[in-house]
Amino acid sequence: MKLSSKYTPQEYEKDIYALWEASGAFSPKGKGDPFTVVMPPPNANAGLHIGHVLFVGIEDTVVRYERMQGKRVQWIPGADHAGFETQVVYEKQLAKEGKSRFDFTREELYDQVFDFVAGNRERFNDIFRQLGASCDWENFHFTLDQNTIDVAYSTFEKLWKDGLIYRGERLVNYCTEHRTGFADIEVEYQEQNSPLYYMQYGPFELATTRPETKFGDTAVAVHPDDERYKKYIGQTIEVEGINGPFEIVVVGDEMVDREFGTGVVKITPAHDFNDWEVAQRHNLQAKRVINHDGTMNHEAGQFEGMTIADARKAVVKALKEKGLLLRIDEKYKNRVGKCYKCGTQIEPMLLDQWFIDMKKLAKPAIKALKDKKIEFYPEAKRAQTIEYLQNVKDWNISRQIAWGIPIPAFQNVDDPDEWIFDTQVEQHTIEKDGKTYRRDPDVFDTWFSSGQWPFITTGYPNNKDTYPTQLMETGVDILYQWVARMICLGLYVTGKIPFEQVYLHGMMRATDGTKMSKSKGNVVDPMPIIDEYGTDALRLGVLAGRSAGESAAYDPSKVVAGRNFCNKLWNVARYIESVIGDSKVKPEAKPKSVADYWVLHELQQASELMQKSMADYRFSEAYETVYHVIWDSVADWYIEASKQSKNEAMMAYVLDTILRLAHPFAPFVTETIWQTLRWTGDSLLISQKWPKVGKSKKSEAAVFTDIQAIVAEIRLIKGELKLKKTSLYYADSKTLDEYGELVKGLAGLDGVSKVEDGNGLHLTQTDHKAWLDIDRETREHYASQLKTQREELEKRLEGLQKRLDNESYVKNAPKELVKETRDELKETKSSIERVEAEIKRYA
RNA sequence: GGGUGAUUAGCUCAGUUGGCUAGAGCAUCUCGUUUACACCGAGAGGGUCGGGGGUUCAAGUCCCUCAUCACCCACCA
Numbered sequence: 001m002k003l004s005s006k007y008t009p010q011e012y013e014k015d016i017y018a019l020w021e022a023s024g025a026f027s028p029k030g031k032g033d034p035f036t037v038v039m040p041p042p043n044a045n046a047g048l049h050i051g052h053v054l055f056v057g058i059e060d061t062v063v064r065y066e067r068m069q070g071k072r073v074q075w076i077p078g079a080d081h082a083g084f085e086t087q088v089v090y091e092k093q094l095a096k097e098g099k100s101r102f103d104f105t106r107e108e109l110y111d112q113v114f115d116f117v118a119g120n121r122e123r124f125n126d127i128f129r130q131l132g133a134s135c136d137w138e139n140f141h142f143t144l145d146q147n148t149i150d151v152a153y154s155t156f157e158k159l160w161k162d163g164l165i166y167r168g169e170r171l172v173n174y175c176t177e178h179r180t181g182f183a184d185i186e187v188e189y190q191e192q193n194s195p196l197y198y199m200q201y202g203p204f205e206l207a208t209t210r211p212e213t214k215f216g217d218t219a220v221a222v223h224p225d226d227e228r229y230k231k232y233i234g235q236t237i238e239v240e241g242i243n244g245p246f247e248i249v250v251v252g253d254e255m256v257d258r259e260f261g262t263g264v265v266k267i268t269p270a271h272d273f274n275d276w277e278v279a280q281r282h283n284l285q286a287k288r289v290i291n292h293d294g295t296m297n298h299e300a301g302q303f304e305g306m307t308i309a310d311a312r313k314a315v316v317k318a319l320k321e322k323g324l325l326l327r328i329d330e331k332y333k334n335r336v337g338k339c340y341k342c343g344t345q346i347e348p349m350l351l352d353q354w355f356i357d358m359k360k361l362a363k364p365a366i367k368a369l370k371d372k373k374i375e376f377y378p379e380a381k382r383a384q385t386i387e388y389l390q391n392v393k394d395w396n397i398s399r400q401i402a403w404g405i406p407i408p409a410f411q412n413v414d415d416p417d418e419w420i421f422d423t424q425v426e427q428h429t430i431e432k433d434g435k436t437y438r439r440d441p442d443v444f445d446t447w448f449s450s451g452q453w454p455f456i457t458t459g460y461p462n463n464k465d466t467y468p469t470q471l472m473e474t475g476v477d478i479l480y481q482w483v484a485r486m487i488c489l490g491l492y493v494t495g496k497i498p499f500e501q502v503y504l505h506g507m508m509r510a511t512d513g514t515k516m517s518k519s520k521g522n523v524v525d526p527m528p529i530i531d532e533y534g535t536d537a538l539r540l541g542v543l544a545g546r547s548a549g550e551s552a553a554y555d556p557s558k559v560v561a562g563r564n565f566c567n568k569l570w571n572v573a574r575y576i577e578s579v580i581g582d583s584k585v586k587p588e589a590k591p592k593s594v595a596d597y598w599v600l601h602e603l604q605q606a607s608e609l610m611q612k613s614m615a616d617y618r619f620s621e622a623y624e625t626v627y628h629v630i631w632d633s634v635a636d637w638y639i640e641a642s643k644q645s646k647n648e649a650m651m652a653y654v655l656d657t658i659l660r661l662a663h664p665f666a667p668f669v670t671e672t673i674w675q676t677l678r679w680t681g682d683s684l685l686i687s688q689k690w691p692k693v694g695k696s697k698k699s700e701a702a703v704f705t706d707i708q709a710i711v712a713e714i715r716l717i718k719g720e721l722k723l724k725k726t727s728l729y730y731a732d733s734k735t736l737d738e739y740g741e742l743v744k745g746l747a748g749l750d751g752v753s754k755v756e757d758g759n760g761l762h763l764t765q766t767d768h769k770a771w772l773d774i775d776r777e778t779r780e781h782y783a784s785q786l787k788t789q790r791e792e793l794e795k796r797l798e799g800l801q802k803r804l805d806n807e808s809y810v811k812n813a814p815k816e817l818v819k820e821t822r823d824e825l826k827e828t829k830s831s832i833e834r835v836e837a838e839i840k841r842y843a
Numbered sequence: 844g845g846g847u848g849a850u851u852a853g854c855u856c857a858g859u860u861g862g863c864u865a866g867a868g869c870a871u872c873u874c875g876u877u878u879a880c881a882c883c884g885a886g887a888g889g890g891u892c893g894g895g896g897g898u899u900c901a902a903g904u905c906c907c908u909c910a911u912c913a914c915c916c917a918c919c920a
Contacts, residue, residue: 639879
């Protein structure tokens, strides 16, 4: 097959992927140890972004590498219904049609979103194919599959029976725009200007940022040791309000900061987390004044029906008129919770919700983490996870949305305190023992089901081979939301850790190093890049120079490097194939020339080094190794040397080997080449084994290294002196006797000849008596350069000598190191002598 | 207010348990059409590894401290 001089990924990628998929290469095979990776299920509705390329790139590289190591690999793909996220997207679409989710029942909405998502999901899977993901499509899982729901229900039931789940009225983070509660870690905080209003409150002056909630006040709090107010504690005071006087109790609580404001706080338990806790401690009543839609309720009197913002203005105005407003600190700033989707201020809202008692679930997880049952990449994230779990709060898993798994709980219509577990969620009401129960209309937080993803997707306990999984690869941004919860739930349900290793990748930042965001318009779209450079190039570009847990900018120049690398590989293949031609050569590691021995050694080293790097998930280093062994060792030296004497079987072996080494990183181009090779038959590279390159003969390889040194020096001199034509002469050199032609070719000389003696520019970097035939004038010009060379060498010598003069060094440093230093000293000395001799000749 | 991470060449970043001349890609400069590749070849320049201190025979790497940036966590009304 004739290959064009440039690799054009667009022509091959699609077919190559289809070839893999049709051959069943993605499903687990063989009797090796299992290596199971569960893909973090992408949002079934999301568009492709460069973060997907990063995670697919990492996971696919690992998975392909492990497959080549002979492991029984399964990479389980999936899609996340992403409850709230997806519903928000759908709501936007509804809004365009002038509709709202509140125009439909939850059932209607669920069906609509389901159809909406179904189409997107297929499209998304195709994109993952385009990215080269070698995942087991036959084991695709969706977070709304019946199986997922079944497992989620049985976990819920187990939690219920074990008393680890409870329903209660609690203050919950609530978005009045989306009308649903959130878990504490889903809230984003922003610093903002919040005017601080000082008002007269009975005998007190107090400061508040939320005057509109005063109708919900059920106490006033001061610090128990505050001399100014101590006497009021426990008393009921009379307060003049907007609508006349009312009575309120004064409590003493350490939560109050005496330094802040006036040291007096009004307590509004239904609308503030701190106040709620104070209320618990002092048995105070909670009085709601805000409705779920963000308007004031009847408790607010004449302000009923107003939005929170309007009510605040109106209340301030009314206070002013009554003379109750003392002053306003306009400059005050505080941190305010925001809905991470719409930016609406989060309201602490009193809601009946299901909570998981996380303290109990966290305990074994913390132990497993401390005992290092799970390896972390980067390791520092372990401590962070432990820290989080030690302070974890109970997890609110109720969501007031349609798109999700219905909560399998029913409430007795006659006794609101009686709840029963039942999975007949398609029913609104059920009858049991003569009593009528009504279904909880809420759905689970998406993370409740995805937190069980490892044992759901692997089919545990029916399939014990693939659980615990080996690796969980995901973004650092969801360490708490996902990774921590998977560990807790995994241990709770299965008694086992869900994965042995966690690799957390950092975030892809924009080209300018800032965070990518739609509003900033700096989001990088991978599609045009793939169209231009190919998938391999983008994957390489995104993987290059990246380390675990670190966010780094998207750098287009690295994609260019990736593209160039693919092209280099392509041309290496083209050349070797052209040499082999139609002959029936098979790859054989049978070295003949010193170059053969040398390249074998290089390949052996690279293969080993890559295995070391990959074992620690140091992708950047593994990629660099394969990049340089192919580009520098094979293309620049071996192929050039092979132009002097060709060993076809060996060349085939080299090509065969580098394709294997590069395959996990550049799957498409390597497989494309593999398919053009004569000796590979119908086989697929994806299913080949990692190359085991045997040790090479050191002495033979060393001859080539020596030749490289000669060539390098000649090239340097030629470059410095801008010599176009020159020949090499030598006396007494076995190496040059034998490899003169090779040196001539590699160094671009006109000739290499043996003579008795002669004049010219002597090489100083090798032991060989060799010189370039250069006229006197040019030689003298070079003399000055020799002087700087001598200076450098002398500096070097000084350093080495100093080190060896240091007794502690000789005593304490490893013997090998000291020996190396001695050898180096010797070499440096003889180098100096040679340079010195040259300088003298011109003096 | 706590915590974590970062600070290495012009830019984007690597650098495993401390080991000697600190690397890569891209960019820059010089030269080059020798039977793969200009998405190329041969060479060059460019870094007191954020500042200061310490431990050690030896520090980009370990410890302390300061500075700047980023992220996470926390109940300041």
